[in-house]
Amino acid sequence: HTEIINVDSGIDYRLRALEQAELYHFPLDAEAEQSLEKSFRSLLPEQCRVQENDALNIENREIVARKTASGVAWFEFRELCDGPRSQNDYIELGKIFDTVLVSNVERMDAYKDDMARRFINMVDEFYDRSVKLILSAEVELKDLYAGGRLEFEFQRTLSRLLEMQSHEYLSRPHKP
Structure with a gap:
């Protein structure tokens, strides 16, 4: 007969790192940068090659990631949510990466509704694909949207962002 021996500890190192x-x-201070740097490193296997300023071709447009490695990507908020971006960009990113870090998320309001709309789309797509999301932001979560036409949609986004921090969500498998 064959005896099966479990050689891993049974714990996904990424799940542990995420938890x-x-x-x-928040706020955007020196610690914000250090926090994301530490998170990024903790999500990678040892001896993993990190690509800095990685120019990704997504939907025939360039999106530059600060760093990418082993299914993890780190972007600037404006790179993802300012300028010509569509839901398809976020679908594509959600297929490629199981974990995304976004730094310098700005407080959004009626004057930044285009950015807010893209942010909502990004969170929706990442949520649907069980992408793990780590953010550094200007203000606390509840103050991220200061009002405007997207008030209702943004409430759902805040609710999703909270759920995306739960153990249940973090332990979900990525759906590329």
């Missing part, structure tokens, strides 16, 4: 990470950091 120990600060998934939403």
